[in-house]
Structures are given as structure tokens and as C-alpha cells.
Amino acid sequence: MSLAPRAVIVHRRTEYEELLARHGTHGQAAFALSSRGRTIDEVLRRHDRVQQALREVAAAVPLTWRSSRVERADLDRFLFAPEDVVVVVGQDGLVANTAKYLHGQPVVGIDTEPGRNPGVLVRHRSSDAPALLRAASAGIPADELTMVEAVADDTQRLLALNEIYLGSPGHQTARYRLGSDGDTSPGEAQASSGVLVGTGTGATGWLRSLWLERGSRLRLPAPCDARLLWFVREAWPSPATGTTNVAGELARGQALRLTVESDRIVVFGDGMESDALELTWGQSVRLGIAETSLRLVT
Structure with a gap:
């Protein structure tokens, strides 16, 4: 029953x-x-x-x-x-x-x-x-709104409807390596204000502001599109850190990989810092389209 x-x-x-x-x-x-x-x-x-x-x-x-x-x-x-x-x-x-x-x-x-x-x-x-x-x-039938997920190497998982942000908990410089998931290279070493990965729903908010500020030629996704955009915020060039890999697009099955090279990085979604993942030196996290979507009744 x-x-x-x-x-x-x-x-x-x-x-x-x-x-x-x-x-x-x-x-x-x-x-x-x-x-x-x-x-x-x-x-x-x-x-x-x-x-x-x-x-x-x-x-x-x-x-x-x-x-x-x-x-x-x-x-x-x-x-x-x-x-x-x-x-x-x-x-x-x-x-x-x-x-x-x-x-x-x-x-x-x-x-x-x-x-x-x-x-x-x-x-x-x-x-x-x-x-x-x-x-x-x-x-x-309902609108199936695409969501973004972060999965850490210790199986911690975070879902978000608008965007996921990764950065220093004190809004200081975050240090990490950034690359494509599945790539055998270690990725580019970066120092920045953090990384934002957003959906089409988030394209009316924080993601859009970064897109406009950057003058990006990437096409913003619609809420039901199986696409994500990501941007690195204020990447800092130095002898040890680069700025060549600072924006991109993720389709279903593709993912971004970030490996922490700071004492601590937090990962939170949709502005809810109180419910965040905490990653320490050497940990990695994978970011991509979530299998789960939001079923919004119309």
C-alpha cells in the first residue's frame, strides 16, 4: 500500500x-x-x-x-x-x-x-x-532544471541549483590546481579569489555578472540546458601560478577537477556558506552536471 x-x-x-x-x-x-x-x-x-x-x-x-x-x-x-x-x-x-x-x-x-x-x-x-x-x-510534466554538483575525493557531495563556489573561507587568496577531470596532467597552478561553476538558472545572477564583467563570448545556458559555465575570479599571474585556464563550458559527462594547494578551501552552493564542504591540502573535487535535476511544476 x-x-x-x-x-x-x-x-x-x-x-x-x-x-x-x-x-x-x-x-x-x-x-x-x-x-x-x-x-x-x-x-x-x-x-x-x-x-x-x-x-x-x-x-x-x-x-x-x-x-x-x-x-x-x-x-x-x-x-x-x-x-x-x-x-x-x-x-x-x-x-x-x-x-x-x-x-x-x-x-x-x-x-x-x-x-x-x-x-x-x-x-x-x-x-x-x-x-x-x-x-x-x-x-x-515539469521543467527539469539543470543542477551542478561537486564530488570530493572523500565522497562528500554538494548540489546546487544556481552555482557552486570554491574559495578561501576568509575570502583571501585560494591556491589550487585546475584542470579537466580525466586529464593525466596535474592541471594549471592558480592563485585566485575562487572558482564559480554555474547553471542556466544561475545565469540570471552571479554567473551573469561574471560573464558580463569578463566580456565572455561563451553562450549563457538556459535553465533546462545540459550545460554549465565556469569562471576563475581574479586569477593572479606569478612565476608559480598561471592564468591561461580561467573560463570554460561543461557539457554532460564533462567535469572540472580542482586539487587544493591551500590549508583550507570551502565549497558551497547558492550562497549557503553554513552548509559547505571543507577541503584541505591535497584533496581534489570534481565539478559537473548533476544527475539530479529540479522538477519545477509549471
Whole structure:
């Protein structure tokens, strides 16, 4: 007997909730903002819109389903199940934060502030939730968004929807060797501000900024394209380090290999530094297209 679907509603603390956590009460938070010439009214209105969206989504879950809620800070400790339908309520970035913990579950993105969010990943309104939940459980086709993965030589693995960054934890110079996976050469020794490997979804953010800054002739991928672009940030030329291998493209089956020559390098995805891989001198990591993709319900 198969389990009934479970709706997992993902959200994050609002700015108002963060203010209460910092100042204790509404009055103290309002006073702190007023002393800086700001008002709490807009923050409270945005909080109310998020809460209303959460209530509407929760009410849309069919009575025969199970349901659960998870806050962004607890994603790395939450166990998603194969039968889950994941409903992300909030901003585009919250979908990216959630994607790395999933393995093919359908995702519905609910925009709580239409017109304020780009709506690239949170494409729907809370009023659409009943129809979207039915569609997701029926297995309708969804956009398969390409993801990037990093796999270390000690089997540590990291997934990301937008990009993976590798660099020094203190944003100092990172030292490593960079080459193609499977190449017998040791790769080029480099000293830089780090390496970024991004997807078509990430091509609207950090990856695009590097692409523009570099004046790259590489074609940016679309979210569903099985292609990645990578860039080395601020590579430094010296007698011991080179700058000839600083950008490229990866198709499915291709991978970039980085071997650490610093005391410590961190690898994190989609801006979540709190959930990073840590690599030390001599370790290597392989970066390429992940087998897993994000199934975004349209």
C-alpha cells in the first residue's frame, strides 16, 4: 500500500520575525527602526502577506494528504521523502536553497510578493495552490532544471541549483590546481579569489555578472540546458601560478577537477556558506552536471 502524498511547505523567517527575535517585542522593534528614521509598518505588511500566503497554501492541502512545514534554517536537518510534494512559499532564492536537498520531488513555487520578486522560480500565487497540488501529485510534466554538483575525493557531495563556489573561507587568496577531470596532467597552478561553476538558472545572477564583467563570448545556458559555465575570479599571474585556464563550458559527462594547494578551501552552493564542504591540502573535487535535476511544476 503506497503512502498518501505529503505536502512539505518550505518558508523562511520574515524580516518582522527577525526584528522580534533581535529586539524582543513589537514596540521595541518599532522604536529601534524609528530612531533610524524608518517605520515598521511596511515590514509588518510584508509579514502579513507571507502569513496569509502560508495559510492559503496550508488550507489547499487535500484532507487525505499528510503535511509538514520546514523553515529555511532547518532544511539541512529535514528528511524529504520520495512521495513529497514540496511547496516553497517566498522568494526565488528559497527554491534554490531547497533544491539541493531534493531527489526528484516536484516543487511548486509560490510568490508572496508579486512585483517585488523576479518570479523566475516562484511562478505562482497562493490562490493557485489547490490546482497546483493536484497537478503535482498527478505527475504532470515539469521543467527539469539543470543542477551542478561537486564530488570530493572523500565522497562528500554538494548540489546546487544556481552555482557552486570554491574559495578561501576568509575570502583571501585560494591556491589550487585546475584542470579537466580525466586529464593525466596535474592541471594549471592558480592563485585566485575562487572558482564559480554555474547553471542556466544561475545565469540570471552571479554567473551573469561574471560573464558580463569578463566580456565572455561563451553562450549563457538556459535553465533546462545540459550545460554549465565556469569562471576563475581574479586569477593572479606569478612565476608559480598561471592564468591561461580561467573560463570554460561543461557539457554532460564533462567535469572540472580542482586539487587544493591551500590549508583550507570551502565549497558551497547558492550562497549557503553554513552548509559547505571543507577541503584541505591535497584533496581534489570534481565539478559537473548533476544527475539530479529540479522538477519545477509549471
